[in-house]
Structures are given as C-alpha cells and as structure tokens.
Amino acid sequence: MCIVEMDPKSRLEKLTKQAEEISIDLSIPSKRYVRSCIEIARMGDTYYSELNYEHAYVLYMKFLVLTLEKLRNHPDFRFLPHGDLQKCKDLAKDIFPKVEKLKELLNKQFEEEYLRWYENEDKKLEAEREMKRQEEEKIRRREQEKRDAKGNVKLPPTPPTLPYNSLIIEPVKIPDNIIYDEPEKGLPSESMQAMTGLSESDRDLNWSNDKGEEKVKKLVAGARPDVNRALKPSTGPLTAEQNENSNTLGLKSLWIPNSLINRFIDIAEKNTLRNIETCGVLAGKLGFGKFVCSHLIIPEQTGTSDSCVTLKEENIFEVQDKNQLLTLGWIHTHPTQSCFLSSVDLHTQCSYQLLMPEAVALVCAIKCDELGCFRLTDLGIQEVAKCQLSGFHYHSNNPPTYLEATNVKFDPDIPLFVIDLRK
Numbered sequence: 001m002c003i004v005e006m007d008p009k010s011r012l013e014k015l016t017k018q019a020e021e022i023s024i025d026l027s028i029p030s031k032r033y034v035r036s037c038i039e040i041a042r043m044g045d046t047y048y049s050e051l052n053y054e055h056a057y058v059l060y061m062k063f064l065v066l067t068l069e070k071l072r073n074h075p076d077f078r079f080l081p082h083g084d085l086q087k088c089k090d091l092a093k094d095i096f097p098k099v100e101k102l103k104e105l106l107n108k109q110f111e112e113e114y115l116r117w118y119e120n121e122d123k124k125l126e127a128e129r130e131m132k133r134q135e136e137e138k139i140r141r142r143e144q145e146k147r148d149a150k151g152n153v154k155l156p157p158t159p160p161t162l163p164y165n166s167l168i169i170e171p172v173k174i175p176d177n178i179i180y181d182e183p184e185k186g187l188p189s190e191s192m193q194a195m196t197g198l199s200e201s202d203r204d205l206n207w208s209n210d211k212g213e214e215k216v217k218k219l220v221a222g223a224r225p226d227v228n229r230a231l232k233p234s235t236g237p238l239t240a241e242q243n244e245n246s247n248t249l250g251l252k253s254l255w256i257p258n259s260l261i262n263r264f265i266d267i268a269e270k271n272t273l274r275n276i277e278t279c280g281v282l283a284g285k286l287g288f289g290k291f292v293c294s295h296l297i298i299p300e301q302t303g304t305s306d307s308c309v310t311l312k313e314e315n316i317f318e319v320q321d322k323n324q325l326l327t328l329g330w331i332h333t334h335p336t337q338s339c340f341l342s343s344v345d346l347h348t349q350c351s352y353q354l355l356m357p358e359a360v361a362l363v364c365a366i367k368c369d370e371l372g373c374f375r376l377t378d379l380g381i382q383e384v385a386k387c388q389l390s391g392f393h394y395h396s397n398n399p400p401t402y403l404e405a406t407n408v409k410f411d412p413d414i415p416l417f418v419i420d421l422r423k
C-alpha cells in the first residue's frame with residue numbers, strides 16, 4: 001500500500017510509532033544521550049524551517065520520547081548534571097507547541113493528499129468501467145452483424161457512447177511540498193557558506209599539505225577515496241542497500257570535504273610515527289535533506305598502537321554548541337594495522353550510529369595507504385548494542401556487522417574548518 005493511500009489518522013500514527021521505536025543502549029552514558037537529544041532538536045529545527053513537516057515531526061517526537069521517557073529509565077540518569085537536564089527542559093518547552101502545530105499541519109496535508117488520491121482512483125475506476133462497457137458493446141455489434149449477414153434481423157438502437165477523449169484521465173499532480181502559512185523562520189540561504197556556517201575568515205584557507213597529499217595520494221583518488229575491498233567484511237545476505245532501506249524516511253547522504261583526510265593524516269603524523277592512534281570527530285550541518293561535514297574536531301585524547309580514547313568530551317560539545325554543529329561520525333588512524341573496524345571500533349561506531357543513523361567511521365590505515373568508510377549493518381547494530389563486553393573481543397562477521405557506508409560522498413569544494421582541542 002502506498003503511503004498516500006493510508007487514511008490521514010493512521011499515517012500520523014505511523015510517524016509517531018516510528019519516533020517511539022527509538023531505543024537506547026544502557027551501556028552508553030546518559031550524558032551522551034542528552035547530547036544526542038540536543039542534536040535531534042537541532043535537526044528538527046532545520047526541517048521545520050525548511051517546511052519539511054514529516055521529518056520535523058518525527059525528530060521532535062523522538063526528542064520528547066527520549067527525554068521524557070526512555071532516558072528516565074537509564075541507570076545513571078539521576079547523576080546527570082543539572083545543566084543538562086535544564087537544557088532538555090528548555091528545549092522541550094519550545095518543542096511541545098511545535099509538535100501540536102505540526103500535528104494540525106500534517107493532518108491537513110495528509111487529508112488533502114488522501115482526497116486527491118481517492119478522487120484519482122475513482123476516476124480511474126470509472127474509466128475502466130466505461131472501457132469495458134464499450135468493449136462489450138463492440139462484441140455485441142459484431143455478433144449482431146454476423147447474424148444480420150445470415151438472416152436480416154434489425155439491430156436494436158444502441159445507447160450513445162462517450163467520445164473517447166472524455167475517457168482520458170488527466171493524472172492529478174500532487175505537489176512535492178505543500179506550503180502552509182506557518183513558517184516561523186525563513187529558508188536558509190542555499191549557498192554552501194550558509195550550510196557550513198563558515199565565513200571566509202573562518203575557513204582555514206592557508207592550509208597546505210603537499211607532504212600529506214603526496215603520502216596518501218592513494219587514499220584520495222579523485223573525488224572518491226579508494227577503499228580496500230579485499231579487507232571488507234565478507235558479503236552476507238544483507239547488502240548495504242538493504243541495510244539502508246530499513247529507515248522509512250531513508251538514509252541521507254553525508255558529504256565530506258576531500259581535504260579532510262589529508263588534513264587529518266597530517267595532524268596525526270606525530271602520533272603515527274610513534275605508532276599511536278589518533279582520533280577526530282566529524283561535525284557539520286543538515287540542510288536540504290543532506291548532511292555536510294564542515295568541521296574536524298580533534299579532542300584531547302590518549303592512544304596506543306591499537307586504541308584511542310577521547311578525553312574531556314564537554315570541550316567538544318562546547319565547540320558544537322557554539323557553532324550549532326551535529327555529530328556526523330568519527331575518524332581515526334591505524335598506524336600499522338590494516339583497514340577494518342576492531343571490536344572496540346564497532347562499539348564506538350555503534351554509539352554514534354544509534355544516535356545518528358548516517359554517522360560514519362572513517363579509518364585511515366597509514367601503513368597500507370587505505371581509507372575505509374564504514375557503517376554498521378542493522379544486524380551489526382543489534383548485535384553490538386546488546387554486547388556487554390569491552391576491550392578487544394570477538395564479533396562474527398558473517399553475516400557482516402559492518403559494510404562500506406554508501407551514503408558517504410566526497411566533495412572537493414566543501415570548506416573545512418579544523419579545531420584542535422589538544423593542549
């Protein structure tokens with residue numbers, strides 16, 4: 001059944017149910033969920049300002065379900081700092097009236113779409129009936145003519161038929177985006193500057209890294225970096241596409257500046273030479289149905305040859321709040337190891353992806369000059385989210401727990417802003 005065929009009430013209920021399906025992983029600290037809630041509200045605001053009411057409604061509902069219900073059952077909820085709780089309360093206060101308004105707008109939109117569909121179906125049925133009637137009439141006439149040829153029986157008068165043209169039904173055009181008179185905010189400018197939130201002076205235009213470029217020219221071959229397919233998890237019954245289609249509203253594309261990879265490898269070089277991993281956070285904005293990564297944030301961290309731990313996460317959050325940035329994934333080096341996600345990486349990626357389905361794990365395997373862009377599969381998410389183990393442990397890859405992230409696209413024209421929080 002096409003979504004438009006659903007009666008408006010069920011359609012809204014379906015959206016609400018979709019929002020309620022959000023589940024939380026109790027091993028992820030509630031503080032991180034608060035961050036996620038703030039980002040969900042931020043994305044909801046973007047959709048609301050773009051008049052994309054369905055997406056805005058789902059995200060706002062997710063925010064409410066998380067903050068008012070799910071998070072309260074988290075074991076460390078009562079240890080949340082007062083400031084975090086207050087932030088959620090303030091946002092909820094703002095979101096409640098918006099959700100009520102969205103319900104009205106969506107009901108109206110769904111009713112109109114349903115009515116158009118119904119009218120169109122009715123016309124189609126009528127046309128089919130008329131065609132059938134004409135067909136039968138033709139057969140009847142032919143038979144009569146045959147009988148006439150044998151005997152000389154007169155035809156009874158036939159009812160008048162409609163001219164053929166009157167049976168052609170004009171398809172009803174449903175506008176992609178029905179606009180109601182409710183925008184509180186204007187549409188953001190379409191320019192990349194508006195998307196990335198960077199002014200000319202913000203951008204690090206003086207960056208040059210011929211050295212890094214040369215060293216990893218294999219990593220960024222053209223617009224799309226090479227990914228070592230030999231080291232990919234074996235192909236199971238689940239393809240990347242199937243994995244992505246699990247979300248009713250679809251997985252959005254994530255655009256990453258080409259320069260990010262070389263820039264990160266250069267920043268990590270000192271550690272890499274000492275065989276120590278380095279990690280960074282990918283942050284950016286949502287606009288017109290796609291995510292654009294504009295910021296690479298290097299947090300305070302400690303690392304070893306096969307691990308890297310972020311310290312003082314609150315400093316990352318501060319940068320993100322200041323620039324209204326969403327968390328879009330993470331990047332880390334494997335100084336000597338090959339290009340893959342370790343079990344520790346799987347758990348880290350799971351925590352990102354549970355909060356943001358589009359989030360990606362970029363792995364720069366320096367020694368073998370390879371770049372991996374990975375996402376967990378739906379099965380991987382299920383498996384890792386319920387896994388209580390920490391440190392390095394075994395996760396089967398058949399069916400695959402992660403695959404190449406097909407929603408990631410590289411663009412040479414996106415400006416990159418690097419914020420290094422290390423002392």
Ligand SMILES: [Zn+2]
Pocket residue numbers: 306332333334340341342345363
């Ligand atoms: Zn790793």
Ligand SMILES: [Zn+2]
Pocket residue numbers: 343347384387388389390393395
């Ligand atoms: Zn595990």
